Amino acid sequence: MAQPACKTRLMVLLASLMNSLCWFPCPSAAQSGLDAMKRGSVRGIVFVADSNGDRSIVPDATVKLIGGSVSMHTISDERGSYNFTAVVPGAYQIEVKAPGLIGSKLLKVVSGTALDIPVQLTVQAMKESVAVTASEPAISKQSSDETVVNRSQVLNAPNKDDRFDSLLPLIPGVVRGPDSLINMKGARSSQGGALLNTASVTDPATGNIAINLPIDVVESVKVIANPYDPEYGRLTGAVSSVETTTSNFNAFHFSIQNLLPRPRKRNGDFVGLESVTPRLTLTGPLVKNKIAFTQSVEYRFVRTPVSSLPPLQRDMKLEGFNSFSQLDVNLTERQSLTASFALYPQKLNYLGLNTFTPQPSTPDLPSARLHGLYPASLHDRARLVAPFTVQLQALRCRRDREEQ
Numbered sequence: 001m002a003q004p005a006c007k008t009r010l011m012v013l014l015a016s017l018m019n020s021l022c023w024f025p026c027p028s029a030a031q032s033g034l035d036a037m038k039r040g041s042v043r044g045i046v047f048v049a050d051s052n053g054d055r056s057i058v059p060d061a062t063v064k065l066i067g068g069s070v071s072m073h074t075i076s077d078e079r080g081s082y083n084f085t086a087v088v089p090g091a092y093q094i095e096v097k098a099p100g101l102i103g104s105k106l107l108k109v110v111s112g113t114a115l116d117i118p119v120q121l122t123v124q125a126m127k128e129s130v131a132v133t134a135s136e137p138a139i140s141k142q143s144s145d146e147t148v149v150n151r152s153q154v155l156n157a158p159n160k161d162d163r164f165d166s167l168l169p170l171i172p173g174v175v176r177g178p179d180s181l182i183n184m185k186g187a188r189s190s191q192g193g194a195l196l197n198t199a200s201v202t203d204p205a206t207g208n209i210a211i212n213l214p215i216d217v218v219e220s221v222k223v224i225a226n227p228y229d230p231e232y233g234r235l236t237g238a239v240s241s242v243e244t245t246t247s248n249f250n251a252f253h254f255s256i257q258n259l260l261p262r263p264r265k266r267n268g269d270f271v272g273l274e275s276v277t278p279r280l281t282l283t284g285p286l287v288k289n290k291i292a293f294t295q296s297v298e299y300r301f302v303r304t305p306v307s308s309l310p311p312l313q314r315d316m317k318l319e320g321f322n323s324f325s326q327l328d329v330n331l332t333e334r335q336s337l338t339a340s341f342a343l344y345p346q347k348l349n350y351l352g353l354n355t356f357t358p359q360p361s362t363p364d365l366p367s368a369r370l371h372g373l374y375p376a377s378l379h380d381r382a383r384l385v386a387p388f389t390v391q392l393q394a395l396r397c398r399r400d401r402e403e404q
Helices: 002-021 027-038 151-156 164-170
Strands: 040-049 055-057 062-067 070-075 081-087 090-098 101-109 114-116 146-149 174-176 182-184 193-196 218-224 239-244 253-257 262-266 269-276 279-287 291-305 315-330 335-343 346-349 370-380 383-394
Touching: 040 090, 040 101, 062 081, 070 081, 146 164, 151 164, 151 218, 164 174, 164 182, 164 218, 164 239, 182 239
Parallel strands: 040 114, 193 239
Antiparallel strands: 040 055, 040 081, 062 070, 062 090, 090 101, 146 218, 174 182, 218 239, 253 279, 262 269, 269 291, 279 291, 291 315, 315 335, 315 346, 335 370, 370 383
């Protein structure tokens, strides 16, 4: 009996010890309660008021509590209420936003207090701003709209005549009139302008383009629809601008095109030639990386038929020679000089041939027609410094014709 009594006393002693330990408070719970007593809370409603002072709650508004390093946010519920708990004492600002509405209030949170802060929203003022950055100019340097036919299109686009002006009708607003001349932006061909490497190549007598170029030296063709800059001038329509390829400063390059002639077919038989248009182009350095040249020549013999006339008396004949020479000089790292010379004598037989004007009644423009063109330009990087052109022209027209 002595042993069970000892066990009973031991169990009673352990139970009393455990009961006493339960009465000691938990340190973490005590610290949490102390921090809660040192903080406050902010609650309220979000509303709008009409002219009579009647309030309407605003649900789903974004509410922010901002102060010092503290930033809290919440969304107003369906009753327009918001609530922030455990807010560190200090000065705060409440910012409330809803679609088209905005409101704010200043407040001060005191430890152990609960603030009721209603916030009234008002219509947000419309704001308009313009951001200007240094990476892009405030005013565009492009004076007008322009459409460009690049090098790949010049070489690959269908071009029966192999002439650069035949590419201009590919551009919107450019058409070829019944007189075979180019009309741009609704103006006559004599009312436009023409540039070669930024130098004017407009015929001072007729106002038309006064140059023929082998198409192999053409880098791009563009039409400036609204040439407002004073540098263009002397025109009422658009301006066509031709850029030639830069000479090769590193190695020589030679190309030859259109060696095979095209026969003329009349009544199922081949009678003579319809066209022969061979072209040769050579470019390369004179002084490597300093001076380079380009030389291109083209012979043109073309018969243009008028189908309503007799088979062997229906052709208007053009025979000419185009020579283009260009010299490119790198003056400095920033400046370059481009000078060119174009010579294109030609002879045109049966000018103005048509159904009612047969060959005996048409005039000729014989080989006395000679054009010489000397355009040059000095560039400072991409900026044109000084363009100038010297143009020589001799023209003689013979109108008498022997009876055939």
